[in-house]
Structures are given as structure tokens and as C-alpha cells.
Amino acid sequence: xxxxxxxxxxxxxxxxxxxxxxxxxxxxxxxxxxxxxxxxxxxxxxxxxxxxxxxxxxxxxxxxxxxxxxxxxxxxxxxxxxxxxxxxxxxxxxxxxxxxxxxxxxxxxxxxxxxxxxxxxxxxxxxxxxxxxxxxxxxxxxxxxxxxxxxxxxxxxxxxxxxxxxxxxxxxxxxxxxxxxxxxxxxxxxxxxxxxxxxxxxxxxxxxxxxxxxxxxxxxxxxxxxxxxxxxxxxxxxxxxxxxxxxxxxxxxxxxxxxxxxxxxxxxxxxxxxxxxxxxxxxxxxxxxxxxxxxxxxxxxxxxxxxxxxxxxxxxxxxxxxxxxxxxxxxxxxxxxxxxxxxxxxxxxxxxxxxxxxxxxxxxxxxxxxxxxxxxxxxxxxxxxxxxxxxxxxxxxxxxxxxxxxxxxxxxxxxxxxxxxxxxxxxxxxxxxxxxxxxxxx
Numbered sequence: 001x002x003x004x005x006x007x008x009x010x011x012x013x014x015x016x017x018x019x020x021x022x023x024x025x026x027x028x029x030x031x032x033x034x035x036x037x038x039x040x041x042x043x044x045x046x047x048x049x050x051x052x053x054x055x056x057x058x059x060x061x062x063x064x065x066x067x068x069x070x071x072x073x074x075x076x077x078x079x080x081x082x083x084x085x086x087x088x089x090x091x092x093x094x095x096x097x098x099x100x101x102x103x104x105x106x107x108x109x110x111x112x113x114x115x116x117x118x119x120x121x122x123x124x125x126x127x128x129x130x131x132x133x134x135x136x137x138x139x140x141x142x143x144x145x146x147x148x149x150x151x152x153x154x155x156x157x158x159x160x161x162x163x164x165x166x167x168x169x170x171x172x173x174x175x176x177x178x179x180x181x182x183x184x185x186x187x188x189x190x191x192x193x194x195x196x197x198x199x200x201x202x203x204x205x206x207x208x209x210x211x212x213x214x215x216x217x218x219x220x221x222x223x224x225x226x227x228x229x230x231x232x233x234x235x236x237x238x239x240x241x242x243x244x245x246x247x248x249x250x251x252x253x254x255x256x257x258x259x260x261x262x263x264x265x266x267x268x269x270x271x272x273x274x275x276x277x278x279x280x281x282x283x284x285x286x287x288x289x290x291x292x293x294x295x296x297x298x299x300x301x302x303x304x305x306x307x308x309x310x311x312x313x314x315x316x317x318x319x320x321x322x323x324x325x326x327x328x329x330x331x332x333x334x335x336x337x338x339x340x341x342x343x344x345x346x347x348x349x350x351x352x353x354x355x356x357x358x359x360x361x362x363x364x365x366x367x368x369x370x371x372x373x374x375x376x377x378x379x380x381x382x383x384x385x386x387x388x389x390x391x392x393x394x395x396x397x398x399x400x401x402x403x404x405x406x407x408x409x410x411x412x413x414x415x416x417x418x419x420x421x422x423x424x425x426x427x428x429x430x431x432x433x434x435x436x437x438x439x440x441x442x
Contacts, residue, residue, distance in 0.1 A: 007416050012057065019294060036079075055129065096426035166194045270387075277363060313328075
């Protein structure tokens, strides 16, 4: 009897919903982004639904949009991921905890220490979403006059990840002998000094914390540009993907796995999880009505600001009722720009129509009954377009409750999703191997 492939489900939290109008929806928690009690409720609901992980997005700049849009944005205030997730670790037992942290605006020693700490605090449930930070306004908050060039950010990131992994491997598993009788706490022979001196970074080490429970926290990556795909194929174990169709998903998955094989990595040691915006209704008409109502609450000021971010230029100067003009490459996210332009061209959208679509959420969406949503997820999984999804909830708490109470049971009934967690760590639940210590392979 052939065992069905199993879906992996993350919850993409920003730290609540990605939709610009989520906080305005009737019954939604308008302060969800910055209320610890709400965050605890969300995390415990996700664990009840046997989700793999709580995926915490982050941003390092507030003034990246016009004031007219900023005054309407719930993301103007949110928790710092590596402060929030240890708190959520105390109120959950199985849920993975994925924090976003930048390789452009932080230091490897800080990142290695914080994620190792989170892994120990959570008993092996930490993951690092590696970002190079596409937002050029972030540079102004870190002593820079302009952003680091796109490809240069990725070259630094590759070295950065290698250094962090080296720091995580500073100590053998048996380095801390803690012999009370002799008074010896550490065996120096089981400690490695990294002494890294590279093109971008110089880090002596060792890290001042024991090796993480998982060996390394799970490495997550989201870049879809050429540089992003390369670094993901070489270093990542989970990809937060952005494909909108099954055909795009299959092509992306095949490309990544071929690149992994070229690096000598097992292609099965990667979980590709596209972001998926899910609106659940008892009928298809009810689900569509929810989506239309939600999108209607997006103010045009917010919509055009989000379009500007996606394109990496000021879209407010465009004629709103004309087609999108030619957009030159920028130093912002290249994959996001390309997807937005492709959508406008494919659907013949005016700037106004494109802004309204992007302003709410313009990526992969599944809107319908639990059975309809399960049908689509099963097709993605069975055609190897993805290994699962990072679910984006339209509003909270209702959107989250609907998914856990209605969609998850349907997936479980079909044998597509777990009824109990497989292991104690995030790696075990995702089916990922624990990496060996490069300095102490024994």
C-alpha cells in the first residue's frame, strides 16, 4: 500500500495577517499585531491544528511608504521576532518557531547566539528565515545612505550563513562535562575556534552557547531571483515560495531540486511551501463574499503604496486608469517586481486595478469551501508543485479558526495531514535530518 505524501503547513504571520485591511474586518482583532495575549491564542490554535510552524515575518523600516498609506497600516507597530517567539515557546510544546532575521543589517555572532538560544528554550523548535532585506529604506536605519546592491547582499548572505553554521558547531555534543568532583566544566579539546576571515566577514568565535538541540535550527529562505534560488539550493531546507499556479510551482520545484543535486545535496531534504491566502466559507459564495468585503476595505492610498513597494518605484505618479508603464530594474526585490509586472500584463490591468489587487494580497489564493480548498492543496501536493503551504489568514481570529476547525479536518480525513506530531523537534516534524557537526563528526 502506497503512503500518501503529507502536507507541511506553516502559518505566515506578519505577525498577524498579510492583508492590508485585515484589522478593519468585522470581528477582527484590530490590535492583533501588537497584543501578546492574541499572539498566544493564535499560536495555541495553530498547535491544536497540528501546524508545523508559526512563521514570523519582519520589517526594518516604517517610513517605506507615504504617510497617507502609513496612517492606514497595521504593520507600523509589531513585535521583534526573537523577542516574541521565546514567549510563545513557553505556551506551546510542538509548534515550530520561525523568526526572520537579516544578513545585511546584523552580525553572524548575534544571529547564531539568538537562534541557538531559541532552539534550546523551545527544546528544538527554532528556524531562521534568512533574508537579505529588499527594502532600501531599511539601510537608513543602520548608518547607510543607500542600500547594498542586490547581488552583493546575496554574496554576503552566503558567507554569513556559513559562518553562523560554523559558530553553531563550536562545541561537540559532549564538550560540557560538568565534573563536580574535579571541578572541570568544559573539555577544551571538544571546542572549536572558527577564526573566520572572509571577503565580507571576520569572526573569531567560538559561540558562547552549546550546540543547538537540532544541530542547526532549520534554515528557511524566500528569495526567488536567480541569486536567491542559488543560495536556497545551496543552504536552505525550507523555501517560502511565491508561485501563483501549479505550473509555476512545478517549474520552480524542479529548478530548485536540480540545483540542489548539482551541489551534491539530497533534493528530498527541501520543503517548498508557497504562501497561500485562504478564505474559507460554508459555501463558495460565502467565501467569495468574505474576500470581496475584505478587499473593499483596502484604501487606495494603501494600495498604491504597496504597488510602489512591489515595483521598487513611486507608482503614485502613474496614470491610475492607464496600463502599467515600462518599469526599469531597481535594487529592491527583483522577483516581487517581476511577478507584479507579469500579473498586470497577463490580466490587462490598469494601474488602479493592479494596485487594488496588490494592496490586499495578489499572490496565490484559495477561496471556497473546505472541500474545495483541500482539492486544490491535494493537487499541488500530488503534482509536486509544492510540499505544502505557508497559510496566510485573511483576518484574525476568524480566518485562523475557520482553517483549523474546517479545513484541517478535511485534510486529515483524506490522509493528507497529520493527526499527531511525528516528533519533538521541528526537524523531526518536517522530516529533515539533523546535520552533523563539521568539526566533531563523531
